[in-house]
Amino acid sequence: MSVEILKQYGITEVTEIVYNPSYECLYDDELSPVLTGFERGIPTTTGAMAVDTGDFTGRSPRDKYIVRDSTTENTVWWKSEDSPVSDNKALTREAWDHCRKIAENQLSGKKLYVVDCYSGANPDTRLCVRFIMEVAWQAHFVKNMFIRPTGQELENFNPDFVVLMASKAINPDYQKFGMNSENFVLFNLTERMMLVGGTWYGGEMKKGIFSVMNYYLPLKGIASMHCSANVGKKNDVAIFFGLSGTGKTTLSTDPDRALIGDDEHGWDEEGIFNFEGGCYAKTINLSKENEPDIYRAIRRDALLENVVVNEKGEIDFSSAGKTENTRVSYPIYHIENIVRPVSKAGHATTVIFLTADAFGVLPPVARLTEEQTQYYFLSGYTAKVAGTERGIKEPVPSFSACFGAAFLMLDPIIYARELTRKMKEHHADAWLVNTGWMGGPYGTGKRIDLPSTRKIINAILNKSLGDVPYTTIPVFNLSIPSSVPGVPSDLLDPGQ
Secondary structure (H helix, E strand, O other), X not given: OOHHHHHOOOOOOOOEEEEOOOHHHHHHHHOOOOOOHHHOOEEOOOOOEEEOOOOOOOEOHHHEEEEOOOOOOOOOOOOOOOOOOOOOEEEOXXXXXXXXXXXXXXXXXXXXXXXXXXXXXXXXXXXXXXXXXOOHHHHXXXXXXOEOOOHHHHHOOOOOEEEEEEOOOOOOOHHHHOOOOOOEEEEEOOOOEEEEEOOOOOHHHHHHHXXXXXXXXXXXXXXXXXXXXXXXXXXXXXXXXXXXXXXXXXXXXXXOEEEEEOOEEEEOOOOEEEXXXXXXXXXXXXXXXXXXXXXXXXXXXOEEEOOEEOOOOOEEOOOOOOOOXXXXXXXXXXXXXXXXXXXXXOOEEEEEEEXXXXXXXXXXXXXXXXXXXXXXXXXXXXXXXXXXXXXXXXXXEXXXXXXXXXXXXXXXXXXXXXXXXXXXXXXXXXXXEEOOEEOOOOOOOEEOOHHHHHHHHHHHHOOOOOOOOEEEEOOOOEEEEOOEOOEOHHHOOOOO
């Protein structure tokens, strides 16, 4: 790639371009002796590199804005008095131009990393994305998380969307433009560009492009979903909806089922397809016994975030000394049992809504009617779990439309319409699974143990809950099974 190409993005006098670097190149650059602070990686005994993301150990939704113009005026689900739960705050063109110049100036005159990649496993609808940054480990994150083009595909790569990741750039004039802080996460759907400044958190890039996919795909009649997905040996596909920390990655990573993806998917006329080429798993209290696949995925080329590492390079997964939101990104092929060669499968026949109920009132499992499916999808009740957003220290009850309101650019009704249409067409069953607290609220009750939740999921997927008696619990009018193989019956009813 030539320096001239970057000039079209306002980036000049670049000293070196590292284009689609290998893992070996990134590893060496992350340990360069000239690096200091958050740029420098920390080698670990697992072989994976560890990094710190600074003050931002989660996304910063208050700093997210979208340029309001003729492209977005009548399409975006804007934050307003009528829609206070939307995260889509309007930004003027003047503010965008100001912040873009800040990002351009920060990236100019530097050694830069440029990573071209895809979002979306379907070649007909994928988004060609170009990331530009000055920090090696951020390029590493992108290489892990997005779909990696072949050498031949890179020869003719033409980006549909560009991301300028300028972590060291801040906007001191934010008050002049009515913005939240000096940090910014901005989208311009006319220029097809995203700007990130002030935050080092890699998840902003991941969720930023997810938001962009959530804009374009539903307008083409494709369901865009915040879910994980896997497929069984009988080609039965299951999708798991849920916010960060509810168990999407953990529960969809199953040695007996092939993983399609752990977080972002589309559902088109061919079936379910992954947006990503990697996984982004929480590592707090990670153990080989409870999550063996994720544990084994933490090896060379994986990238750990905000974990506590001692002088010997040993990781303390039990420590939340930096944040509860410790993470690891790794290429999807670090999981042994995945769909190959492309992260695609047929149509879903099981839909599971995961919720981390902070009050201990929802049952561990309930079978949903069609009306309840629509209700729980649109309401998206869960708890914001510690660390997944800046400032969250303990679970807070939250209603997040479609289990992902923070990433929806269109009205939630549009996503619900596409999902229910696909479910009806392919006769998919819907279930509510609570991975939160029982016996009382957070602080009093106890979180449902992972082995019990896995047994519940297995029972749903192997259809063993079809013939057991059901009872209806009051208030919520939810239908719960009288028994689940291997799960104590008194755990199934929150009223007991």
